Every structure is written in structure tokens, then in C-alpha cells.
């Protein structure tokens with residue numbers, strides 16, 4: 001088990017390294033493919049009235065002519081010890097962990113991301129709990145009452161859930177429950193948890209439900225399929241042959257096995273979600289990481305987009321690691337292989 | 338009173354393709370301390386019968402009729418909850434593939450402990466001690482350490498031993514072993530069969546061994562029931578079945594037993610064709626499309642279902658051939674070939 005954990009940790013570190021290098025290269029290469037030169041980039045830092053010589057001097061100072069490897073090395077160094085952006089007319093300081101510096105807003109990226117994180121975390125936490133509970137219970141009931149009216153109804157709704165995009169269901173929910181019936185808060189009304197927990201939940205309930213609907217639907221289908229599979233397994237028959245009560249056969253023997261793949265997918269989904277629920281945050285004007293990313297993209301603010309991407313990648317790698325460890329706890333066969 | 342008695346048991350499954358007559362009028366008796374072998378090709382309804390005795394078809398879509406008397410209680414009409422309380426305690430079962438039959442996420446010990454504690458109100462500690470005892474009794478070395486292993490950490494033979502330990506943990510009076518050695522290596526098969534024979538003596542349980550291989554039941558069984566298409570087609574003592582078999586299908590089974598003096602794959606008189614569909618069971622004698630002697634019954638084989646008739650001293654046969662014809666064919670046509 002210890003070797004397993006160490007192996008996974010090393011794997012996760014390597015993964016982070018690879019992911020950041022690849023992401024960095026993409027952000028380095030793609031603009032150049034689109035015809036953007038280092039001079040064009042430097043241009044953003046020096047303002048409109050600069051001469052060509054000025055621009056080139058700035059690009060030189062910022063190291064924009066350097067090969068990608070050197071620039072990546074500088075970026076990694078910045079993450080650990082911080083960076084100075086010297087563009088001739090002045091020096092911008094970007095303390096560690098420096099994920100980049102936006103010359104559009106004249107701010108380091110990291111503090112902005114930290115600012116946005118609570119909103120996204122709140123959204124992810126609430127939504128994931130709701131969809132996990134609803135999705136798994138509906139899936140289990142559907143499997144146990146297979147071909148019943150409940151099963152058929154639930155599966156039709158679930159099909160709608162996985163097919164409809166969240167900005168659509170979000171807008172429908174918003175207009176119906178918030179503007180129509182006035183039960184829930186309108187979009188953009190985020191209240192921090194530390195300020196007022198009740199208001200926090202109230203302000204987020206609609207985005208939670210919207211996001212949860214999508215995933216609950218997928219989880220209900222997954223759980224149902226998994227449950228139908230496991231309940232047909234030989235070891236379920238063995239459990240019954242021992243004289244075990246059916247409720248325990250289902251809970252202790254069936255669900256335990258059926259939930260394993262669900263746990264895996266759940267970990268990854270939450271990891272992805274913490275990286276920013278772009279569609280949902282936009283539908284409800286929540287100032288989270290996803291919204292941050294869309295704004296940055298609209299403004300063509302490369303350092304921000306990259307900082308966001310790196311953070312999102314980090315969350316996914318961490319989620320992967322947690323899932324791997326959880327998996328070993330749940331399924332003893334994993335520890336050996 | 339007979340310990341276990343089945344009267345005209347029928348277990349049918351309505352499916353989209355039609356009614357599956359998996360067990361179609363099965364009757365037999367079994368006393369404590371005795372062993373019954375149930376033999377037949379795969380798909381003849383053996384497993385459905387054993388699960389039916391344990392009441393595991395209750396609550397499903399199966400249509401069950403007839404009677405199952407166990408120690409004076411009728412189980413077909415008993416409540417599912419009552420039958421559940423007998424399962425594991427009064428009657429227990431061993432399955433074919435011990436790897437898939439044990440839960441991969443729980444240790445072998447936990448699974449035995451669970452089985453024991455369903456029917457015995459004891460602490461986990463006491464139950465664990467019992468589990469270690471049981472593992473020792475079925476011949477698992479270092480049971481106090483192996484009790485904490487997972488099924489996948491055992492070899493196939495050890496797993497089957499553990500499965501047997503689990504089945505015997507509550508001291509059942511009826512033990513059903515459904516193809517207990519089919520998934521195992523030949524050498525391990527013999528060890529498991531030896532173990533079962535010893536344990537049965539110790540526990541004085543009634544034992545049903547189900548197999549598609551007559552060789553498996555040869556030494557263990559007091560009586561043997563040959564099943565075909567959901568019905569008993571021949572029943573008798575082990576001597577009856579091996580020395581004086583009277584049904585053409587039993588002859589076929591004897592002829593397809595792998596023989597130690599030849600290549601394992603070589604079978605003497607393989608039965609042609611495949612087992613019947615249990616949805617569209619052949620008319621008349623279900624075996625007639627595959628039976629070499631069908632022409633000698635004057636067309637009755639394909640039109641009239643033969644009755645199960647006593648030929649001599651508890652030896653029952655379901656065939657239109659007369660007793661004399663069958664004995665004559667066995668003595669002059671079949672036996673010499675088997676002995677060649």
C-alpha cells in the first residue's frame with residue numbers, strides 16, 4: 001500500500017510537470033501559428049505610441065525572443081520564487097506563486113484566481129453533493145425496480161438531463177423559479193459562506209440545482225447500469241445463499257461494488273468542476289474561475305488564460321491522485337497490481 | 338420422515354421468447370448422511386433445481402409449483418422470510434467458481450464471519466475465532482493468517498476450501514455443491530472431493546453434488562439422479578447407474594467420461610447433437626432427436642412422453658424401450674464398447 005501511494009505521488013508530480021509544459025507550449029506556439037510575433041506581444045506592454053525600436057527592446061527585456069524551453073523554465077521559476085517583469089518603462093513585481101502577470105489589468109494572475117476560488121468551490125461542493133445523493137439514489141431505485149414506472153420515468157428525465165446543456169436548463173430554471181415564482185435568488189447574488197451560511201446556500205441553490213441536474217442524470221444512468229451488473233454477480237447469489245437479508249445484500253454487497261466506478265468518476269468530475277464551471281457560472285453571472293476564464297478569453301488576456309488553465313490542470317491532476325488512492329482503499333485488488 | 342423430499346417440482350421462467358421449463362416435474366428423496374449426485378449436461382436444469390431448493394427463485398419471475406419438504410417443513414409455500422432464515426443455517430450451498438462467488442472487496446474471513454453471524458448472535462471476535470477454526474478444518478494452512486486474505490490472494494483450490502468453510506460455518510443439515518470442482522485443476526479436484534467426503538462424514542449432513550461429469554460423483558454418491566431437459570430420466574444407486582444403466586442418455590454420459598487410460602480429450606461414445614432447448618422441448622421423449630435407439634420404439638419416442646418407471650429395487654428409468662430390450666442393448670452393444 002505504501003509503495004502504491006509513493007508511486008502514485010511521483011506519478012502525479014510527473015503529470016503536473018508534463019501538463020504544465022504542454023500547456024505552456026500550446027500557449028507559446030498557438031499565437032505564433034496565428035501570426036502573432038514577439039513584437040506584437042511586447043506591443044501590449046509598451047502602449048500605443050511606442051516606436052519599433054522601443055517595442056523590440058521591451059520584447060528583448062521580457063525575454064520574448066528566447067526559445068520556448070528557456071521561457072518555460074522562467075515561468076516555473078516564477079511559480080516557486082516569483083518573477084519581475086521588466087519592460088523598460090518600469091518593473092512589475094509578481095510574487096510567488098507567480099502564474100503570470102496580466103498587462104491588461106496590470107495585476108498578477110494568482111491573487112485574482114484566489115479571489116475567485118471560493119465562488120467556484122462553493123458551486124462545486126454544493127452541486128456535487130446534490131447530484132451524488134440524487135443520482136445514486138435514483139440509479140439504485142431504478143435498478144431495483146427495473147422496468148417499473150419509476151424506472152422508466154427517471155430514465156426519460158435522466159436522458160433529458162444529459163442531453164440539455166446547463167446554460168439552457170439554467171436559464172429555464174432562472175426564469176421559472178427566480179423571475180417567475182420568486183422562490184430563489186436571481187443570478188449574480190453570491191454571498192460568501194463566512195458571511196451568512198443561509199444566504200450563501202440561498203444564493204447558490206439555483207446554480208447548484210442546474211449543475212446537479214446535468215450530473216445527477218448521468219450518475220443515475222451510471223449507477224443504474226452498475227447496479228444491474230453487480231446484482232447479477234455470483235457473489236450476490238452467494239450473499240443471498242448465506243441467508244443475508246435483502247437490504248444488506250443490496251447495501252453491503254451490491255452497492256459497495258457498484259459504487260467503485262462512480263467514486264472514480266465523481267472524483268474526476270469534481271476536479272474538473274473546481275477548475276471552473278464555465279457554462280453554469282456564465283448563466284448565473286457568478287464571479288468564479290469559469291467566468292474569469294471567459295472574461296480573459298474575451299479580452300485576449302493570454303497570461304490570465306494560461307494561469308487559469310494551469311490551475312484547472314492542477315486540480316484535475318490532484319483529483320486523479322485522490323481517486324487513485326480512494327480506489328485502492330475501496331478495491332483491495334488494486335493495491336497489489 | 339424423509340429429511341429432504343421433492344414432489345413434482347416445477348420451475349418455469351416466462352421470458353420474451355417463451356416459457357423456459359428449466360425444471361419440469363422433479364421428485365426425489367434424500368436422507369441425512371447420504372449423498373445424492375445429480376448429473377446432466379449443462380442446461381439440463383441442475384442449477385435451477387438447487388437454487389430452487391434454497392428458495393432463491395422466490396420473489397423473481399419464476400413460476401414454481403410442487404413441493405419441497407425439508408425436515409417436515411414445506412418450502413415452496415413457506416414465506417420468503419422464513420426460507421431466508423433457513424438459508425445458510427439449515428441448508429447451505431457451494432458454488433462452481435469460487436473466485437466469482439466470493440466478494441472481491443471483503444476478506445475471506447469477513448465473509449465467513451458474516452455468514453456465521455447472520456445465524457449466531459455472537460461478537461465479531463468469537464465469529465473470527467470460529468472462522469479460523471473452519472478454515473483449519475477445510476485444510477487451509479496457517480488459517481489465523483489466511484483469514485485476513487482476500488479471495489484473489491488464494492489459489493483456486495484454496496478458495497474453494499474457503500467457500501466450503503463458509504458453507505459449513507453454521508453446521509447445515511443439507512449441503513448442495515453445484516459443480517464444486519468444475520473450475521479447478523484435475524489434481525485439485527480430487528483433493529476437494531476427498532475433503533467433501535470427509536466433512537460430510539463429520540457433519541452428517543445430507544449432501545447433493547451436482548455435476549455434468551459422472552466421474553465426479555462415482556465414488557461419493559449413494560444415489561445418482563440423471564437429469565435431461567429439466568426431467569429425471571434415470572435414478573438409482575451408484576451401482577445401478579454404473580453397473581446396470583438402462584437409459585440411452587446415461588449410456589451416452591458413461592461413454593463420454595474422460596478415461597485415465599487414454600488421452601484426456603478422447604471420449605468413447607460422445608452424445609451427438611446438443612442439449613434441448615427448454616423453451617421448445619422436443620415432443621415425446623426429449624432425448625429422441627439424439628437417441629440412436631429411437632427407431633426401436635416404433636415412433637413412440639417422438640410422440641409420447643415416457644413415464645419414469647421403476648425397473649427394479651428403486652431403480653427408475655424414463656424410456657419407451659422395454660426392460661428386456663434395455664438390458665439386452667446394454668449387455669450386448671454398450672458395455673463391451675465401454676470396456677474395450
Ligand SMILES: Nc1ncnc2c1ncn2[C@@H]1O[C@H](COP(=O)(O)OP(=O)(O)O)[C@@H](O)[C@H]1O
Nearest residue numbers: 350357359378379380381382383384385386615
Ligand atoms: N432466471 C432465469 N430465467 C430464464 N431462464 C433461466 C433462468 N435461470 C436458468 N434459466 C434456464 O434454465 C435452463 C437450465 O439452467 P441451469 O439450471 O443453470 O442448467 P445447468 O444444468 O447447467 O445447471 C437453462 O436453459 C437456462 O437458460
Ligand code: SF4
Nearest residue numbers: 622625628638656657
Ligand atoms: S424413449 Fe426412445 S428416444 Fe427416448 S431414450 Fe428411450 S429409446 Fe431413446
Ligand SMILES: [Mg+2]
Nearest residue numbers: 383384515516
Ligand atoms: Mg449449472
